[in-house]
Amino acid sequence: MSGQSIAPRDxxxxxxxxxxxxxxxxxxxxxxxxxxxxxxxxxxxxxxxxKMIAIRGTAQQLxxxxxxxxxxxxxxxxxxGSSPLSPSQTRRAVSCLWDALTTVKYMLSHPSQETSEExxxxxxxxxxxxxSLGGARPTVSGDEIDxxxxxxxxx
Amino acid sequence: xxxxxxxxxxxxxxxxxxxxxxxxxxNAGFRRIFLxxxxxxxxxxxxxxxxxxxxxxxxxxxxxxxELLKHVRSEALLKDIPFxxxxxxSTKEHVMEAxxxxxxxxxxxxxNMAQIQTKIFGLLxxxxxxx
Numbered sequence: 001m002s003g004q005s006i007a008p009r010d011x012x013x014x015x016x017x018x019x020x021x022x023x024x025x026x027x028x029x030x031x032x033x034x035x036x037x038x039x040x041x042x043x044x045x046x047x048x049x050x051k052m053i054a055i056r057g058t059a060q061q062l063x064x065x066x067x068x069x070x071x072x073x074x075x076x077x078x079x080x081g082s083s084p085l086s087p088s089q090t091r092r093a094v095s096c097l098w099d100a101l102t103t104v105k106y107m108l109s110h111p112s113q114e115t116s117e118e119x120x121x122x123x124x125x126x127x128x129x130x131x132s133l134g135g136a137r138p139t140v141s142g143d144e145i146d147x148x149x150x151x152x153x154x155x
Numbered sequence: 156x157x158x159x160x161x162x163x164x165x166x167x168x169x170x171x172x173x174x175x176x177x178x179x180x181x182n183a184g185f186r187r188i189f190l191x192x193x194x195x196x197x198x199x200x201x202x203x204x205x206x207x208x209x210x211x212x213x214x215x216x217x218x219x220x221x222e223l224l225k226h227v228r229s230e231a232l233l234k235d236i237p238f239x240x241x242x243x244x245s246t247k248e249h250v251m252e253a254x255x256x257x258x259x260x261x262x263x264x265x266x267n268m269a270q271i272q273t274k275i276f277g278l279l280x281x282x283x284x285x286x
Contacts, residue, residue, distance in 0.1 A: 012171060012174075012175070015170065015171050015174075016169075016171045019169060019170055019171055020169075047216075050214050050216060053214045053243055053244060054168065054169055054214060056243050057169070057172070057212075057214075057242065057243030057244075057264045058169050058171055058172055058264075060243055060264050060265040061171075061172060061175060061264050061265040061266070062171070062265075063265070137246045137247075137248065138246065138247045138248075139245040139246050139247060140245055140246075140247045140250050141245070142262070142263055145245075145250055145261045145263070148250065148251070148254055149254060149258075149259075149260070149261065152254050
């Protein structure tokens with residue numbers, strides 16, 4: 001191990017907030033255009049989802065679990081939005097994505113307020129919406145991935 | 156080869172992640188760490204010098220990490236480079252897609268120093284990059 005110092009976590013969070021602010025702005029543009037014409041702009045759900053996964057991954061890496069969790073719901077609801085939905089389901093998805101994005105943006109600028117009762121209400125609402133759209137995509141754990149990779153190597 | 160001689164290419168569109176992975180790798184003893192913020196930058200780097208390991212995010216635009224993996228595996232001079240996906244995406248569909256396309260390692264964010272050491276050293280020993 002080298003003796004190189006680890007940058008303070010707060011400094012990293014500061015860099016993250018500056019950088020991810022741009023991602024949030026791009027997500028906001030996508031959502032604005034989606035709201036104007038959801039059917040013609042369905043592809044923007046994927047764009048929104050890509051920005052949310054970037055925010056989620058970085059927030060997870062920097063141990064900001066509430067931001068990661070809400071961005072994760074945004075990512076999954078946006079994925080559902082890109083699939084065939086009724087107009088009312090699409091409107092509901094877009095509305096939830098606005099709530100998720102607004103909260104993520106707020107939390108990015110107030111990282112010390114990682115948890116609150118309001119956020120829990122939002123998380124409950126996002127969870128219900130996601131379930132009503134069919135639930136999150138199946139995921140695998142790190143151990144399962146290692147097993148899959150080992151099986152692949154045997155072939 | 157010893158770890159100080161291993162050329163590592165880290166590809167991620169988020170500077171915070173690039174910097175943190177570089178720091179983990181440096182602390183693990185790697186010295187030749189190159190950073191790319193897009194698949195295009197990574198492709199240029201891969202054709203300009205020899206790399207012994209690629210650590211790549213999946214979700215980037217306009218091209219993503221899977222596209223870089225496919226590119227690496229399709230090029231005669233690059234196809235044997237150990238390739239690790241480092242991503243927040245643990246959906247089964249995407250993990251399987253990466254495996255089908257020849258990924259050597261798949262790490263889910265968040266990762267810590269110990270995981271980087273264990274996985275990367277294990278892979279490089281397995282691939283006989285490290286002796």
